[in-house]
Every structure is written in C-alpha cells, then in structure tokens.
Amino acid sequence: MATKRSKEKQVGKLSEYTFVFPQKPEPKTWKQIIYDERDGKFFGRTRQSWWYLFLFYGIYFIVLFSMFWACMEGLFYTLNDNYPKYQLEExxxxxxxxxxxxxxxxxxxxxxxxxxxxxxxxxxxxxxxxxxxxxxxxxxxxxxxxxxxxxxxxxxxxxxxxxxxxxxxxxxxxxxxxxxxxxxxxxxxxxxxxxxxxxxxxxxxxxxxxxxxxxxxxxxxxxxxxxxxxxxxxxxxxxxxxxxxxxxxxxxxxxxxxxxxxxxxxxxxxxxxxxxxxxxxxxxxxxxxxxxxxxxxxxxxxxxxxxxxxxxxxxxxxxxx
Known part of the structure; x- marks a missing residue:
C-alpha cells in the first residue's frame, strides 16, 4: 500500500514539470555581438572563457612546435652538407x-x-x-x-x-x-x-x-x-x-x-x-x-x-x- 502511495507522489511531482521547447535566440545588434553589456561577453565568451581558450591553444601549439623542432633536429643531425648519407649502391x-x-x-x-x-x-x-x-x-x-x-x-x-x-x-x-x-x-x-x-x-x-x-x-x-x-x-x-x-x-x-x-x-x-x-x-x-x-x-x-x-x-x- 505504501509503495503504491509513493509511486502516486512521484507521478504527481513529474506532472508538475513542463517541457520547455528551444526558443529562437533573441536577435542582437553588431554592437551586442562584439560586447554584450548584459552578461559581459565578448563575441559570445566571457573574459575568463577567452583566457582559458588562449591558454589551451598556446600550450597546444608550443608542444606541437617543440615536437616538430625535435624531429627536424634529429633528421638534420643525420645529414651532412658535404656528402650524402646514402652513397653508391645504397x-x-x-x-x-x-x-x-x-x-x-x-x-x-x-x-x-x-x-x-x-x-x-x-x-x-x-x-x-x-x-x-x-x-x-x-x-x-x-x-x-x-x-x-x-x-x-x-x-x-x-x-x-x-x-x-x-x-x-x-x-x-x-x-x-x-x-x-x-x-x-x-x-x-x-x-x-x-x-x-x-x-x-x-x-x-x-x-x-x-x-x-x-x-x-x-x-x-x-x-x-x-x-x-x-x-x-x-x-x-x-x-x-x-x-x-x-x-x-x-x-x-x-x-x-x-x-x-x-x-x-x-x-x-x-x-x-x-x-x-x-x-x-x-x-x-x-x-x-x-x-x-x-x-x-x-x-x-x-x-x-x-x-x-x-x-x-x-x-x-x-x-x-
């Protein structure tokens, strides 16, 4: 009996919620696209969000360039300006x-x-x-x-x-x-x-x-x-x-x-x-x-x-x- 009552309460709570359909975004002017005074966003991002974005890509490209530089250094280390690495039959x-x-x-x-x-x-x-x-x-x-x-x-x-x-x-x-x-x-x-x-x-x-x-x-x-x-x-x-x-x-x-x-x-x-x-x-x-x-x-x-x-x-x- 108690189980039945608890289920009725849960159904009652669920019925209190209504599904909200996606709404069409409010149109913005060019000035608001660049900087929205209402939420303090530049081009849709907050200052903190832009900082994290630049930090991530900064570290990403530094690591990527470092790996490329290490590969090129390793390649050029095996080469010589005066004679080829592989000669004659090789x-x-x-x-x-x-x-x-x-x-x-x-x-x-x-x-x-x-x-x-x-x-x-x-x-x-x-x-x-x-x-x-x-x-x-x-x-x-x-x-x-x-x-x-x-x-x-x-x-x-x-x-x-x-x-x-x-x-x-x-x-x-x-x-x-x-x-x-x-x-x-x-x-x-x-x-x-x-x-x-x-x-x-x-x-x-x-x-x-x-x-x-x-x-x-x-x-x-x-x-x-x-x-x-x-x-x-x-x-x-x-x-x-x-x-x-x-x-x-x-x-x-x-x-x-x-x-x-x-x-x-x-x-x-x-x-x-x-x-x-x-x-x-x-x-x-x-x-x-x-x-x-x-x-x-x-x-x-x-x-x-x-x-x-x-x-x-x-x-x-x-x-x-």
Missing part, C-alpha cells in the same frame, strides 16, 4: 651514371631535337646562346671559386680538396670563340656524365681487352695514344639507323675522345665543374633529320639502348636546313 641514384647532352631548347617539348637553318643567323644564335648560358660557369673562372681549381694531368695525383679545371677554350672548333661551329654548319654537341658521389670508373685501358662491339675508330684511337692517357671514360657517337650513319659524316671529339680519370671521384669539392666532351659534326648531310646515339664506355657503366630504359647513352636528332 643511394637511389645507384652506380650507373646517365649521359646527357647540351644544348637543350628552352621548350621541354622539343627536347632531343637540334634544328636550325644554315643561313638563318637568328636560329643559329639561339643555339649558340643556349650553349653560352650552359658554359658560363666554365668561362667565369674569376668568380672566386677558381682559387680551388688546379690544372690536372695524366699520371699526376689530384691534390686533396682541389678540383680540376675544365678549360672550354681548349676545345678547338668547338670553343666559344668559334661559335661552337654553328656558323660553319659544323655544330658541336656537348656530352656530360651525371655526378655520382664517390663513384670511380673502371676503364677500358687494356688494348688487348676492349669490347668486341666498340667502334673501330675508337679502338684505333685508344691504341694510338700513350698508355698513361688510356684511363678515360671513352665516348662514341653513331647514327641510329643505316640512313643516319651515312648522313652523320665523320665526328671529331674535343679535348679528347673521352673523359680523363683525374676528374674522378666526384667528392663535392668547392668549384667543381663536371668535365665535358665536345662532339663536332664535321660534314653532316643537309635537309635530313639525323638520329644520333652517343655512348659512354667504362666497365662499370651499363649500356641499354632503345627508346625506353636507356642507360649509359643519350639519343638526339640534328636537322640542318
């Missing part, structure tokens, strides 16, 4: 340097194509200017970095911490003073190997152990020079297709038929400028698009031709109208 670059050429057009869609008209000075000047820009660091030896450059020779050890000079004025007809042969329709193409820190070439310096597929003119050249000068990364060029081989004409290489050993290994020394090989088309056929492949020769440079996955070589075309 690096993404690997141990097979790529072969590139210059000049390149400013439009990447026309890369791999050198075209000019024989008597059009504007078109010839375009390619000459492109080569001037590329060779500017080589020509500007008075920039201060030349204090660390030395003249190197075969059979002599390069001084520690020094870089070998590559003199672009010692390139015969491919020198800047001769306009790289473009005004004579005997254009020069400059070949360069990509830099790989610490990589040392393995040379074809034994005339009795040369590759069977090495061009005969290169073989004869290797046999004709002194033994001490045979430590080079050899370079050869040839037409891709039979028609191209007839149209290229003879090639001339400056300052040598390869890249000398004293430029290696690359160790990121101050003032270092990568060595080049200038390849001149002595008598190319006019009005024919000539496809040319140039290749680097060393025992530890893998070669793969074709239009895809090319290794140890470079492909370009030349057209003289």
């Amino acid at each position: 690096s993404l670059i690997g141990v097979n340097p790529g072969l590139g050429y210059r000049p390149l057009p400013d439009d990447v869609r026309k890369a791999g194509f050198v075209h000019f008209k024989q008597h059009n000075k504007t078109e010839m000047d375009y390619w000459i200017t492109r080569l001037d820009t590329f060779l500017e660091p080589y020509r500007n030896l008075s920039s201060g970095a030349d204090q660390n450059l030395v003249k190197c020779n075969f059979g002599e050890k390069r001084p520690t911490g020094k870089s070998c000079i590559f003199d672009v004025n010692n390139l015969g007809p491919c020198s800047p003073s001769n306009r790289y042969g473009y005004n004579e329709s005997q254009p020069c193409i400059f070949l360069k190997l990509n830099r790989i820190y610490g990589w040392i070439p393995e040379y074809f310096d034994d005339v009795n152990d040369l590759p069977e597929n090495m061009p005969s003119d290169l073989v004869e050249y290797i046999k004709s020079i002194p033994e001490v000068e045979r430590k080079q990364i050899w370079v050869s060029c040839n037409g891709v297709y039979p028609g191209d081989r007839e149209a290229t004409g003879p090639f001339a290489f400056y300052p040598s038929h390869g890249i000398a050993s004293y430029y290696y290994p690359y160790t990121n020394t101050k003032g270092y400028l990568g060595p080049l090989v200038a390849v001149q088309f002595v008598a190319p056929k006019r009005k024919q698009n000539i496809f040319v492949e140039c290749r680097a020769w060393a025992k530890n440079i893998a070669y793969h031709g074709g239009s895809r996955l090319r290794m140890g070589s470079v492909l370009f075309s030349l057209l003289i109208d």
Whole structure:
C-alpha cells in the first residue's frame, strides 16, 4: 500500500514539470555581438572563457612546435652538407651514371631535337646562346671559386680538396670563340656524365681487352695514344639507323675522345665543374633529320639502348636546313 502511495507522489511531482521547447535566440545588434553589456561577453565568451581558450591553444601549439623542432633536429643531425648519407649502391641514384647532352631548347617539348637553318643567323644564335648560358660557369673562372681549381694531368695525383679545371677554350672548333661551329654548319654537341658521389670508373685501358662491339675508330684511337692517357671514360657517337650513319659524316671529339680519370671521384669539392666532351659534326648531310646515339664506355657503366630504359647513352636528332 505504501509503495503504491509513493509511486502516486512521484507521478504527481513529474506532472508538475513542463517541457520547455528551444526558443529562437533573441536577435542582437553588431554592437551586442562584439560586447554584450548584459552578461559581459565578448563575441559570445566571457573574459575568463577567452583566457582559458588562449591558454589551451598556446600550450597546444608550443608542444606541437617543440615536437616538430625535435624531429627536424634529429633528421638534420643525420645529414651532412658535404656528402650524402646514402652513397653508391645504397643511394637511389645507384652506380650507373646517365649521359646527357647540351644544348637543350628552352621548350621541354622539343627536347632531343637540334634544328636550325644554315643561313638563318637568328636560329643559329639561339643555339649558340643556349650553349653560352650552359658554359658560363666554365668561362667565369674569376668568380672566386677558381682559387680551388688546379690544372690536372695524366699520371699526376689530384691534390686533396682541389678540383680540376675544365678549360672550354681548349676545345678547338668547338670553343666559344668559334661559335661552337654553328656558323660553319659544323655544330658541336656537348656530352656530360651525371655526378655520382664517390663513384670511380673502371676503364677500358687494356688494348688487348676492349669490347668486341666498340667502334673501330675508337679502338684505333685508344691504341694510338700513350698508355698513361688510356684511363678515360671513352665516348662514341653513331647514327641510329643505316640512313643516319651515312648522313652523320665523320665526328671529331674535343679535348679528347673521352673523359680523363683525374676528374674522378666526384667528392663535392668547392668549384667543381663536371668535365665535358665536345662532339663536332664535321660534314653532316643537309635537309635530313639525323638520329644520333652517343655512348659512354667504362666497365662499370651499363649500356641499354632503345627508346625506353636507356642507360649509359643519350639519343638526339640534328636537322640542318
């Protein structure tokens, strides 16, 4: 009986409460939104509420920045400005340097194509200017970095911490003073190997152990020079297709038929400028698009031709109208 009465009392109390539906907020003026005098709120918050908010986010961002700073310090601690952390086989670059050429057009869609008209000075000047820009660091030896450059020779050890000079004025007809042969329709193409820190070439310096597929003119050249000068990364060029081989004409290489050993290994020394090989088309056929492949020769440079996955070589075309 008592239980029944207690339940009736609870029902009676609950019936005394009425549900209040959400009311539409009272419209406020812009002045009240910024500061409401009735409750002392700035933009809907009290002074104490704003203080706690700024305190929380202040501590949050300080901790976040401290964690980021600690991570970056740990990362940079493992790096060195003078040499890469991962080298040779451990690096993404690997141990097979790529072969590139210059000049390149400013439009990447026309890369791999050198075209000019024989008597059009504007078109010839375009390619000459492109080569001037590329060779500017080589020509500007008075920039201060030349204090660390030395003249190197075969059979002599390069001084520690020094870089070998590559003199672009010692390139015969491919020198800047001769306009790289473009005004004579005997254009020069400059070949360069990509830099790989610490990589040392393995040379074809034994005339009795040369590759069977090495061009005969290169073989004869290797046999004709002194033994001490045979430590080079050899370079050869040839037409891709039979028609191209007839149209290229003879090639001339400056300052040598390869890249000398004293430029290696690359160790990121101050003032270092990568060595080049200038390849001149002595008598190319006019009005024919000539496809040319140039290749680097060393025992530890893998070669793969074709239009895809090319290794140890470079492909370009030349057209003289």
